[in-house]
Amino acid sequence: MWYLCVFYHRLLDYRKPELESLADLFGAFGDRPCFEFDNRGNSLEWRLPKHHHPDSPFHFVDLPSQDVARNVANRSILVKGIYELWGEGSNYEELEEAVKSYPDEQKLPYLTSDSTFKIIVDSFGKVISLQEQNNRIRGLTYIPFKGRVNLKNPDHKFWLIETENDITNSGLPPVVQRRIFFGREVGSADRKLLPMYQLKSRTYLGPTAMDAEMAFLMSNQAQAAPGKLVFDPFVGTGSILVSAAHFGAMTMGADIDIRVVRDGRGPDCNVWSNFKQYGLPMPIALLRADNNLPPWRPGLKEVFDAIICDPPYGVRAGGRKSGGRKLLKGVVDPYIVPDEKRADHIPSTAPYSLAECVHDLLDLAARMLIMGGRLVFFFPVLREDDSGEYHFLEHPCFKLVAASEQILSSRYSRVLLTMVKTCSYTEELAEAARIKHLEFKENHLKWLEDSNLHSSVFSPADVSSADAKIRKESKPKYRGKYV
Amino acid sequence: MTLLTHNMLSSNIKGVTNGFPLHIEAEKVVEKQVEINHDFRRNIFPKIKWKAFVDASRILGYVELPEEAPEPSVLESDHEFLGKFHHALLELHIEEGALFCPETERKFPINKGIPNMLLRYNLQEVFAFLILL
Numbered sequence: 001m002w003y004l005c006v007f008y009h010r011l012l013d014y015r016k017p018e019l020e021s022l023a024d025l026f027g028a029f030g031d032r033p034c035f036e037f038d039n040r041g042n043s044l045e046w047r048l049p050k051h052h053h054p055d056s057p058f059h060f061v062d063l064p065s066q067d068v069a070r071n072v073a074n075r076s077i078l079v080k081g082i083y084e085l086w087g088e089g090s091n092y093e094e095l096e097e098a099v100k101s102y103p104d105e106q107k108l109p110y111l112t113s114d115s116t117f118k119i120i121v122d123s124f125g126k127v128i129s130l131q132e133q134n135n136r137i138r139g140l141t142y143i144p145f146k147g148r149v150n151l152k153n154p155d156h157k158f159w160l161i162e163t164e165n166d167i168t169n170s171g172l173p174p175v176v177q178r179r180i181f182f183g184r185e186v187g188s189a190d191r192k193l194l195p196m197y198q199l200k201s202r203t204y205l206g207p208t209a210m211d212a213e214m215a216f217l218m219s220n221q222a223q224a225a226p227g228k229l230v231f232d233p234f235v236g237t238g239s240i241l242v243s244a245a246h247f248g249a250m251t252m253g254a255d256i257d258i259r260v261v262r263d264g265r266g267p268d269c270n271v272w273s274n275f276k277q278y279g280l281p282m283p284i285a286l287l288r289a290d291n292n293l294p295p296w297r298p299g300l301k302e303v304f305d306a307i308i309c310d311p312p313y314g315v316r317a318g319g320r321k322s323g324g325r326k327l328l329k330g331v332v333d334p335y336i337v338p339d340e341k342r343a344d345h346i347p348s349t350a351p352y353s354l355a356e357c358v359h360d361l362l363d364l365a366a367r368m369l370i371m372g373g374r375l376v377f378f379f380p381v382l383r384e385d386d387s388g389e390y391h392f393l394e395h396p397c398f399k400l401v402a403a404s405e406q407i408l409s410s411r412y413s414r415v416l417l418t419m420v421k422t423c424s425y426t427e428e429l430a431e432a433a434r435i436k437h438l439e440f441k442e443n444h445l446k447w448l449e450d451s452n453l454h455s456s457v458f459s460p461a462d463v464s465s466a467d468a469k470i471r472k473e474s475k476p477k478y479r480g481k482y483v
Numbered sequence: 484m485t486l487l488t489h490n491m492l493s494s495n496i497k498g499v500t501n502g503f504p505l506h507i508e509a510e511k512v513v514e515k516q517v518e519i520n521h522d523f524r525r526n527i528f529p530k531i532k533w534k535a536f537v538d539a540s541r542i543l544g545y546v547e548l549p550e551e552a553p554e555p556s557v558l559e560s561d562h563e564f565l566g567k568f569h570h571a572l573l574e575l576h577i578e579e580g581a582l583f584c585p586e587t588e589r590k591f592p593i594n595k596g597i598p599n600m601l602l603r604y605n606l607q608e609v610f611a612f613l614i615l616l
Contacts, residue, residue: 003587227522250523252488262597278568281518284573285488294601297493297503303530 002047003069004085004183006161007057008078009124011158011217015078016218016416018220019401020044025223026071028064049088053175057124060085072413073187075247077194077216083159084181095180110184116150118157124176125164136160140173157185172267196278203277204269206260210310214406214416215243220309221402221418222376224249228305229284231368233291233361237269238258238283240308245280249305254289260430261286291360292352301425302370305369311361313354313380354380358393359437364398366425366433375419381405382412390415393440395433397423412457425480484577484598490531492600494584494591504535505591507542517573520611524569525558531572538581540571547571 023029023044045062051459052058057080063069065383073082086107087098110117116232121133128136137399140160147155155276161183163176195211197206210218218240224230226248232241235253237260245251253271256262264270275282289295315483379389392400396421407413423429494502510516540548547567555565582591582598592599 012516227520227526229523229527250520256601258597258599258601260596262595282515284485284517286597287484287488287492288597288601290601292497295495296531297491300491300530303491303527306525 001069002062002085003186004083004181005059005061005177006080006083007059008080009057011078011213011404011406012055013404013406014217014416016044016046016059017404018076018217021221021223021402021418022072022075023063023068025225026068026075026456028072037220043347049177049179050158051177052179056175058161058176058179058181070187074190075212075220076189077191077220079187079189081159081188082186083181084156084186085181085183088179088181090178090180092139092180095182099143099182107143110156112147113145115147115155116153117145117147118149118151118154120157120159122159122161123163124161124250126162128162131156136162146424159183159185163413181243190335193246197246201240202237202274203235204264204271204274205239208310208312209237209239210281211239212243215240217415218245218376219243219247219249221309221416222306222374224306224308229303230306230308230310231304233289233294233307233364234309234311235271235283235286237264238274240310241283242274242278242280244306244308245275245283246278250281251283252285252304253283254287254291256288256290258288261288291357291364294360296363296368301367302373304365304368304373305370306374306376307361307365308376309361310378311354311357312352314380321331355393355437355441361432362395362398362433362437363430365419366395366421366430369421371421371424373421374378375417379417379428380414381410383407383410391440392417394435394436395419397421397425397433409457484593484596485571485573486536486543486575487527487531488598489539489577490536491581492582492598494589495569495586496584496587496589496599499586501585501586502584504532505540505586506585507539507577507580508584509543509577509580512578512579513541513578514574515576517563517569519569524572527572528555528558528568536571540575543575543576543577545571553610 005019020043028049029043046342047060047062048054048056049060051059063080063082073079082105086102087095087100089095089098118139121128121136128319137160159182161181163173163179165176165178193216194212197216199209199211202209205213219230222230222244224244224247228249230241230244230249230251232238232251232253233255235241235255237258238253240253253261261271264273270285272282287295358377361377362375365373369375379392390403390405392403394400399422401420402415402416402418404416405413406416489507490503492503492505494505496502506595531552537550540546548571549564553561553564566615576596577593582593582594583589584591
């Protein structure tokens with residue numbers, strides 16, 4: 001059945017993937033696991049209203065049932081609402097016509113005298129005054145509402161949504177055409193989560209803690225749910241696992257920096273306290289381990305339902321692996337920690353390039369994820385070599401189902417990659433992946449080595465790149481892409 | 484650290500062929516309540532190395548688990564067993580103590596419930612120690 005899906009006008013690239021991941025989680029594709037579909041990226045059917053740009057917040061989506069639609073909308077972060085559309089038109093006469101011709105057996109069950117209702121007037125691209133809103137609601141008398149009005153807690157919510165095309169002064173892109181929709185709300189996102197989990201109320205924070213909205217989006221991409229086990233190999237202050245735990249998943253985290261995971265800033269300001277603060281179940285394990293040399297027992301595989309992480313890519317925090325720079329180069333002999341200092345000794349670590357880090361991550365995920373399990377992580381891209389097409393690491397065990405870009409500065413973006421494990425891990429595949437990785441590194445990833453990314457982001461602007469700058473600025477700027 | 488974690492970890496020192504299971508030395512064990520989830524237990528049960536799990540639970544003083552791994556079917560029927568399994572797997576926590584590599588005796592300290600599985604810096608120590616021997 002087709003539903004009207006209205007998104008928040010932000011994080012434009014993340015909206016459809018979120019809805020599709022959740023639709024899969026709530027069984028929109030039946031018992032058949034999603035990864036068996038060949039056309040994964042487009043497993044849901046989408047349609048745009050007439051003359052709307054793909055970045056429009058208004059979409060039509062085909063979902064199998066109202067239950068799926070409600071579950072998806074209520075769990076999502078970016079869906080403002082999913083509506084059963086009763087009618088649409090480019091003016092109020094057309095709308096009346098459409099609503100009147102919508103079958104009565106669909107409408108009447110929601111208009112009965114023993115129910116309560118509320119009508120909400122909403123707009124995109126303009127503001128409608130309270131007076132006008134009331135006028136619009138009065139104009140709906142052709143719908144036989146029998147129930148009582150209840151503004152606080154109605155059984156049914158009806159939405160009248162207007163869009164405006166003459167929005168040259170509003171700073172919004174011309175993504176919509178004047179259109180009026182009237183529909184019954186099936187479900188909507190619970191954005192109250194965001195102020196509740198916002199970082200400024202979090203007791204223990206690090207410089208790269210994931211903001212609440214993005215963390216919830218990541219957990220939705222990973223389909224975190226009760227009974228599932230979610231692992232974060234770069235757990236830090238636990239900001240991503242908090243969101244997974246909120247959705248009921250069991251969590252497990254590892255980090256190379258013992259000061260972050262073990263000590264925090266005191267007994268009531270550490271990773272554990274971040275979970276306690278929200279009354280969430282604690283992670284079932286936190287450990288100190290090196291992503292480069294994971295401590296899992298041989299033969300252990302397919303235990304995690306999802307791996308979610310934000311690998312250190314060297315812009316705000318650099319990756320480390322154990323070893324020590326001089327030690328790895330052979331300049332100094334290994335330092336033998338005297339026994340009396342052993343307990344407090346913090347061993348030196350060496351820089352860990354992003355390419356290597358992501359390769360290790362893919363290898364770990366290929367082994368430790370269950371079939372159909374999801375790997376969700378951020379990957380930085382430089383916008384200079386932006387031809388619209390980015391190249392990402394590939395792995396024979398995985399299928400990329402979503403890549404959503406968030407622009408961070410004029411120079412670089414981060415892309416949230418969602419990969420589904422479609423093939424069991426074998427030594428041969430691991431070897432094939434290693435060869436692919438080396439090829440990829442040769443061709444696309446030179447800038448990822450050492451601190452190239454850091455310098456590309458922070459080096460002073462090059463005068464000769466002025467042309468590029470002009471070209472970039474002539475591209476339409478969408479408010480949503482920058483937030 | 485839970486026994487589930489213990490069941491997943493091994494010593495990954497190069498050259499060690501049998502780094503599992505790690506020996507446990509528990510100085511402080513605490514019990515934390517963890518909500519029961521049937522799906523999770525059903526998924527995790529087949530991944531558990533039973534003998535290592537039972538041995539570890541005995542070291543912590545919990546003797547209720549059967550020596551032999553039960554059939555997966557008990558997960559659906561035997562509630563008493565389920566409770567014990569859940570308790571040993573997730574509710575017994577080693578707060579302070581250490582894990583030891585079964586071959587090299589390399590120590591992985593557990594501090595505030597967090598096992599430190601990092602080893603590269605101490606690998607050299609082990610070699611230095613072996614040379615001294």
